[in-house]
Amino acid sequence: xxxxxxxxxxxxxxxxxxxxxxxxxLFYLKRKFEKIGPIDKEISRLPIHNRLxxxxxxTPSGGGILLILILTxxxxxxxxxxxxxxxxxxxxxxxxxVSFGALGxxxxxxxxxxxxxxxxxxxxxxxxxxIQIILALIIGFLLYSTLGFNxxxxxxxxxxxxxxxxxxxxxxxxxxxxxxYNISDGLDGLSTGLLAICLFALLALASAYxxxxxxxxxxIWLGTLFSFLYFNxxxxxxxxxxxxxxxxxxxxxxxxxxxxxxxxxxIIGGMYVFIVASSLAQILSKRFLHKKILPVSPxxxxxxxxxxxxxxxxxxxxxxxxxxxxxxxxxxxxxx
Numbered sequence: 001x002x003x004x005x006x007x008x009x010x011x012x013x014x015x016x017x018x019x020x021x022x023x024x025x026l027f028y029l030k031r032k033f034e035k036i037g038p039i040d041k042e043i044s045r046l047p048i049h050n051r052l053x054x055x056x057x058x059t060p061s062g063g064g065i066l067l068i069l070i071l072t073x074x075x076x077x078x079x080x081x082x083x084x085x086x087x088x089x090x091x092x093x094x095x096x097x098v099s100f101g102a103l104g105x106x107x108x109x110x111x112x113x114x115x116x117x118x119x120x121x122x123x124x125x126x127x128x129x130x131i132q133i134i135l136a137l138i139i140g141f142l143l144y145s146t147l148g149f150n151x152x153x154x155x156x157x158x159x160x161x162x163x164x165x166x167x168x169x170x171x172x173x174x175x176x177x178x179x180x181y182n183i184s185d186g187l188d189g190l191s192t193g194l195l196a197i198c199l200f201a202l203l204a205l206a207s208a209y210x211x212x213x214x215x216x217x218x219x220i221w222l223g224t225l226f227s228f229l230y231f232n233x234x235x236x237x238x239x240x241x242x243x244x245x246x247x248x249x250x251x252x253x254x255x256x257x258x259x260x261x262x263x264x265x266x267i268i269g270g271m272y273v274f275i276v277a278s279s280l281a282q283i284l285s286k287r288f289l290h291k292k293i294l295p296v297s298p299x300x301x302x303x304x305x306x307x308x309x310x311x312x313x314x315x316x317x318x319x320x321x322x323x324x325x326x327x328x329x330x331x332x333x334x335x336x
Contacts, residue, residue, distance in 0.1 A: 001207075004207075004215060004216065004219045005219075007074075007078070007216060007219045007220050007223065008219045008220070008222050008223040008226075009223065010074070010220075010223065011070065011071070011074055011219075011220045011221075011222075011223025011224050011227075012223035012224070012226050012227050013223075014070055014074065014223075014224075015066070015067065015070050015223065015224045015226075015227035015228065016227045016230075018066060018070065019063070019066060019227055019228065019231060019238075022063070022066045022238075023060065023063075023231065023237055023238050026060035026061075026062055026063075026238065027060055029060075030060050059236050059237065059238065059239055060237075060238055060239070061108060061238075061239040061240070061241040061242075062108040062238075062239070062241040062243065063228055063231075063232070063238040063239060063240050063241060063244060064101065064104070064108075064240040064241045064242075064243040064244015064245065064247060064248065065101070065105060065108060065241065065243050065244070067224045067225070067228055067240075067244055067248075068097055068098065068101045068243060068244065068247055070224050071097065071220055071221055071224055072094055072097060072098060074220050075090060075093075075094060075216075075217060075220055076094075078216065078220070084212075084213040084216065084217075085212045085213050086211075086213045087213075088146050088147060089147070089211075089213040089214060089217075089258060090213055090217065091142075092139060092142050092143065092146070092147070092254065092258075093214075093217055093251060093254060093255070093258075095138075095139065095142070096135075096139050096174070096247075096250050096251045096254045097247050097248075097250075097251045098247070099135045099138075100132070100135060100178055100246040100247045100249075100250040100251070101243045101244070101246065101247035102243075103128065103131055103132065103135070103242075103246055104182075104241065104242030104243035104244070104245060104246035104247060105242070105243040106242075107241070107242035107243075108241040108242055108243045129175075132174075132175045132178060132179075132246070132250075133171060133175055135174075135250075136170070136171035136172075136174040136175045136178075136250070137167060137168070137171045139170065139171070139174055139250075139254060140166065140167035140168065140169070140170035140171045140174070141167050143166070143167075143170055143254075143257060143258075144164070144166050144167050144170075147258075149166055149170070149257070149260075150162060150163050150164075150166050151166070152166070152169065152262050153260055153261060153262070153263075153335065154262065154263045155261075155263050155264070155331050155332075155334070155335045170257055173253045173256075173257060173262065173265070174250050174253045174254060174257075175250075176253070176276065177249045177250060177252055177253035177256075177269060177272060178245075178246045178249035178250040178253070179246075179249065179276060180249060180269075180272040180273065180275060180276035181195070181245050181246070181248055181249025181252065181272060182242065182245040182246055182249060183275055183276050183279050183298050184271070184272055184275045184276075184298070184300070185239070185240055185245045186298065186300060186301055187234075187300055187301075187304065187310050187313060187314050188232060188233055188234040188235060188236035188310060188311075188314065189229060189232050189233035189234060189236065189314050190300060190313075190314045190317055190318075191240065191245065191248075192225055192228060192229050192232050192240060193229060193233075193314065193317075193318045193321075194271050194272065194317065194318065194321045195225060195248055195252065196222060196225045196226070196229065197318065197321045197322050197325050198252060198268050198269050198321070198325055199218050199221060199222050199225070199252070199255075200222070200325065201268045201325035201326070201328060201329040202214075202218055202252075202255050202256060202259060202265075202268060203215055203218045203219060203222070204329055205259050205261065205264065205329060205332045205333070206218060206255075206258075206259060208332075208333055209259065209260075211258065211259070214255060214258050214259070217255075218255060221251075228240075233311075233314075234310050234311045234314065249272070252269060253265070253269075256268065256269065259332065261331075261332040261335070263328075263331065264328045264329070264331050264332035265328070266328075267324055267327055267328030267331060268324060268325045268328035268329065268332075269324075269328075270321070270324035270328070271317055271320055271321040271324060274299065275298045275299055275300060276298070278294070278297050278298045278299035278302070279297050279298045281293055281297075282294055282297035282298075300313055300314075300317060
């Protein structure tokens with residue numbers, strides 16, 4: 001435990017050293033390369049969302065790039081000098097982090113080149129979704145073939161051996177969390193704070209099951225998030241960006257899958273599920289009922305729309321996330 005706490009502190013210090021110069025670099029690149037991009041048809045259909053996001057126009061995006069680099073390098077350095085008990089787990093975690101991060105990095109580069117108007121302009125959604133599915137299927141296959149994952153344990157119902165079907169199920173979970181995290185990254189500190197809460201619960205779960213490789217990786221990850229969150233809370237000086245959002249959402253899902261507690265993962269990350277469900281309900285309502293069920297989605301933007309101050313929305317979502325994390329952790333531990 002002492003070593004784990006030391007790793008959290010080390011990653012916090014390393015991230016703190018580099019994050020201020022990195023923010024300055026992003027501001028420099030923004031001033032140097034920013035130009036007004038063409039009005040996107042999709043953006044033009046979101047006037048309420050644009051108004052709610054207008055205060056974020058001048059805040060640089062792309063902080064996730066730095067966090068991914070630090071998390072990857074510190075994990076590799078730890079593996080060289082101390083060694084992870086199970087290198088296969090580390091390889092899968094890093095592949096998830098880097099591959100989904102690289103996908104989102106393309107949008108972060110576009111952000112530097114095009115002015116943000118309520119939404120980052122980047123790859124077509126259909127193309128990005130297809131790439132996400134391909135990457136998630138690869139990760140699901142690695143979990144199945146390398147680590148032998150072929151079952152789902154659901155508390156209260158028991159253990160279900162699903163065999164090869166584990167791969168598409170895992171891919172669905174990974175893609176869902178990657179996009180849920182990206183959707184939640186709309187208010188200062190919201191997604192990062194919720195992630196830190198989830199990781200604390202998953203760290204306790206990994207430690208309880210003596211999965212030291214997972215515990216060390218999550219510990220290093222937490223340290224980087226603490227440093228980033230200092231600059232990401234209201235009023236934010238930096239945003240995570242798509243590289244961090246996609247990478248962290250997908251990696252959170254893989255961490256949960258590696259604990260073997262898919263139901264606990266769904267509850268621990270319940271606020272992400274709630275947020276993405278509100279967006280999905282809005283999409284389905286417009287498509288099939290030809291009207292909106294909410295003036296604006298996702299749900300955290302709705303609360304801001306009705307007059308809640310941004311810090312109030314974020315703090316209450318954090319509190320709800322903490323309760324769900326405790327519940328999910330409890331559920332995971334009683335089924336040990």
